[in-house]
Amino acid sequence: MTDVLGGAGHYDDGLIDTNTSANPTIQELIDQRYSRRQTLFGGISALTVATLGGMVSACGGDSDPPAFGSGTVVNAGSAITTSAGKAVTLTGSTTNATAGADAWTQVSGPSVTFDTKTATTASFIAPSVSASTVLTFRYTATASSGALTADTTVTVTPAAIGFVAVPKSLDDIVKVPDGYSVTVLYRLGDPINTATAAFANNGTDTGYANRAGDHHDGMSYFGLAATGNTPDPANSLRGLLVLNHENINQAYLHVNGATTVGGARPEGEALKEMECHGVSVVEIVRASLSGAWSYVQAGTLNRRVTPLTPTSFVGPVAGNAALRTAFSPTGVAGRGTINNCANGYMPWGTYMTNEENWAGYFRRDTGDVAARGGAAAKANVSLARYGIPENRPGNYAWSTVTPADAASTIYRRWNITVQPGAAADGSGDFRNEANQFGWCLEIDPFTNTSVPRKRTALGRMNHEGCWAGRTIVGVRPAFYMGDDAQNEYIYKFVSATPWVAADASPTDRLATGDKYLNTGTLYVARFNADGTGTWLPLIFGQGGITASNTTYAFADQADVLINARLAADVLGATRMDRPEWTAINPVSGEMYCTLTNNSSRTVANTDAPNPRAYTDPRTNGTVTNGNANGHIIRLRETGDTSEATAFAWDIYAFGAGSDLNPTNINLSGLDATNDFSSPDGLWFGRSSNASGLVSPVMWIETDDGAYTDVTNCMLLAAQPGTVNDGGVRTITNTIGATTGTQATRVGRAPGTALRRFLVGCKECEITGIDSTPDGRSLFVNIQHPGENGSPSNITSNWPANQSGTAATGVRPRSATIVITKNDGGVVGL
Known part of the structure; x- marks a missing residue:
């Protein structure tokens, strides 16, 4: 828009208007031209006219008339077209006028928040829109004759994936698209208090209870207020990063790898390995929107939760006899957490960590089956169903340690063999210790003295994750979980308590968890063809889950939850191809679940939701049979309510190399820009920014062994459609001489709405992901780089080599990275 102003003085000759004709005035002509240009160009880039001594000066496009003199000009810059989530910079200019620091204002369109405003520029993030939308901005300057303005427009289209796909790579570095930067934020061994020494990374380090653990995995960001330790869910510059440490690269933790002495592990090595498991809570900060991220070593909320940290059991199983041990004779006290894989962000501001492959950590000696009453005894049926047979040493053989403190039980707890003479109720040994694991553990990150709680109503299994569905006032919320093992099940827990809006920001967060998670119904999924x-x-x-069941005689509801797998077997749940992470589309409410792979899937036992069994060739000449590349299934609750007991489903995408048979294997039509294998981590962008609104971005992480001869593991971004946007497909499966057909339901081919965003370093897994509320910083975990190496054969130097050449012999470290867009926009858009 243009203001026409007179000179510094004003003359009034007293004459009145006596021309009653309809002839246009010069201002009307200008206004008509303004309207014409806006129609032609989507808005005026600049049109400012100043009257100086009866002379007119105009500044506009190429069709403008020539200037007749030296006028005053205010230019708001050219019209812009962009898409939601992208960074926008407006640039104005003046001639013979002065603009102040607050020169830019918004005139129309969805409201934006300016990041910066100067005398010439203003920047902001294009807002989320569902259709092409025009925003108008005004640039104001002051001349001797008064205020002058000029308008410009920004046309915003709906959010779309906005980067060029990263090629496949076998290099030892994390690669992201052009226009993005990677910063290594929090690495194995980083100290989380000022009393702990810097990490030497040579096997001599100790004190891991005050350092970052190993195998960074599931992760969530919790905003902190600018000062103090109170929550601020909207703060994207200061927060707590909470992340799992699933496992360890054992060889790199010690000077020359792990050792045994006389068949026993040294106490120092075993303690170090235990403390490297668990969870980190660490404060992180960013100086400004364009500044670098760092973790705060002296953060007062920093803490580690390890296998040694006190915990408590709550819910229906708390105090049950099956939880009694020499450490917890009442069955209420717990001790620690282990093999924590995926996670959950609870709607009331807590972190849910989940115990996955815990069973392998327990020793069970030959003869224990007989000591428990024979193979048919309930305890033995349960242990067999959860994968703890006789004659196994337990991961890392921690139970072999002879501690300096003879009274310590932190090592012998890993031996669940019945001890001669011990009390039959389990309170005199650790025969029931395995029952204390396989749960979801809730942590309040804002209260570092709080005791984490094991939520027993959510059942016991190889919990991969626990993700909350949409919360709607008056509706009982649901929490979706996968049981990560071959041929296991997908579950959901529906709270008995309808959601109350005020519980999104409670004073006592763990008490709110009690409210929603201690009482409710656990369900398991059955998929129909x-x-x-x-x-x-x-x-x-109900449904055969009774005391008279011939396979396992259930005693009560606590027994059902402790043995959720056995109860699901009775109900006839559908066996799936390793259910891992769950994620909820924040707009549609649809639940997605990664089915990573299944080597035991055969032509004969395929079904509609697990339809592929094939031979997958590798470049080294070996082959993998079954469902080597995995797929992602999704479901939509009937009536779009978390309380539903029925749903519709289809398969969003099938992992496959782009060179595999498109008729029967590469069913999603993947190409070189988006082919992947073994989907694992899964997460949708937050609804606090454009990546989680209208058409949310879904991030897919891989943990692969079938395609790593072609590329390292990766992170992909997708904008998926909806359940049943594809159709029915019948495929032919072939393994060797065996063939068979299987009908399934295939989603619409992802096409360019699925794209590779990141490729990791050597021998790593990409896992764990979250963003700041504004979506401008994306946190990703790089787990076990160089996992096949040793101190004498180091196979990766990451992350030391991320920003240059690493020193010879530097050991790899699991680490959290943060990815930002160089122009400040929302990551991925």
């Missing part, structure tokens, strides 16, 4: 499904309740006394 016609694209429908049913949630089957795991309730004692």
Whole structure:
């Protein structure tokens, strides 16, 4: 828009208007031209006219008339077209006028928040829109004759994936698209208090209870207020990063690898290995929107939760006899957490960590089956179903340690063998210790003295994750979980308590967790061939889950939850191809679950939701049979409510190399820009920014062994459609001489709406992901780089080599990275 102003003085000759004709005035002509240009160009880039002594000066496009003199000009810059989530910079200019620091204002369109405003520029993030939308901005300057303005427009289209796909790579570095930067933020061994020495990374380090653990995995960001330790869910410059440490690269933790002495592990090595497991809570900060991220070593909320940290059991199983041990004779006290893989961000501001492959850590000596009453005894049926047979030493053989403190039980707890003479109720040994694991553990990151709580109503299994569905006032919320093992099940827990809006920001967060997670119904999924499904309740006394069951005689609801797998077996749940992470589309409410792979899937036992069994060739001449590349299944609750007991489903995408048979294997039509294998981590962009609104971005992480001869593991971004946007497909499966057909339900081919965003370093897994609320910083975990190496054969130097050449012999470290867009926009858009 243009202001026409007179000179510094004003003359009034007293004459009145006596021309009654309809002839246009010069201002009307100018206004008509303004309207014409806006129609032609989507808005005026600049049009400012100043009247100086009766002379007119105009500044505009190429069709403008020539200037007749030296006028005053205010130019708001050219019209801009962009998409939601992208960074926008407006640039104005003046001639013979002065603009102040607050020269830019918004005139129309969805409101934006300016990041910066100067005398010439203003920047902001294009807002989320569902259709092309025009925003108008005004640039104001002051001349001797008064205020002058000029307008410009920004046309915003809906959010779309906005980067060029990263090629596949076998290099020892993390690669991201052009226009993005990677910063290594929090690495194995980094100290989390000022009393702990810097990490030497040569095997001599100790004190891991005050250092970052190993195998960074599931992760969430919690905003902190600018000062103090109170939550601020909107703060994208200061927060707490909470992340799992699933496992260890054992060889690199010690000077020359792990050792044994006389068949026993040294105490110092075993303690170090235990403390490297668990969870980190660490403060992180960014000086400004364009500044670098760093973790705060002296953060007062920093803490580690390890296998040695006190915990408590809550919910229906708390105090049950099956939880009694020499450490916890009442069955209420717990000790630590282990093999924590995926996670969950609870709607009331807490972190849910989940115990996955815990069973392998326990020793069980030959003869224990007989000591427990024979193979048919309930305890032995349970241990067999959860994968703890006789004659196994337990991961890392921690139970062999002879501690300096003879009274310590932190090592012998890993031996669940019945001890001669011990009390039959389990309170005199650790025969029941395995029952203390396999749960979801809730942590309040804002209270570092709080005791984490094991949420027993959510059942016991190889918990991969626990993700909350949408919270709607008056509706009982649901929490979705996968049981990560071959041929296991997908579950959901529906709270008995309808959601209350005020509980999004409670004073006592763990008490709020009690409110929603201690009482409710645990369900397991059965998928039907016609694209429908049913949630089957795991309730004692129903559906054959009774004391008279011939496979396992359930005693009560606590027994059902401790042995959720056995209860799900009775109900006839659908066996899946390793259910891992779950994620909820924040707009549609649809649940997605990664089915990573399944080497035991055969032509004969495929079904509609797990339809592929094939031979997958590798470049080294070996082959993998079964469902080597995995797939991602999704479901939509009937009535779009978390309380539903029925759903519709299809398969969003099938992992496959782009060179594999498109008729029967590469069913999603993947190409070189988006082919992947073994989907694992899964997460949707937050609804606090454009990546989680309208058409949310879904991030897919891989943990692969089938395609790593072609490329390192990766992170992909997708904008998926909806359940049943594809159709029915019948495929032919072939392994060797065996063939068979299988009908399934295939989603719409992802095409360019699925794209490779990151490729990791050597021998790593990409896992764990979250962003700041504004979506401008994306946190990703790089787990176990160089996992196949040793101190004498180091196979990766990451992350030391991320920003240059690493020193010879530097050991790899699991680490959290933060990815930012160089122009400040929302990552991925």
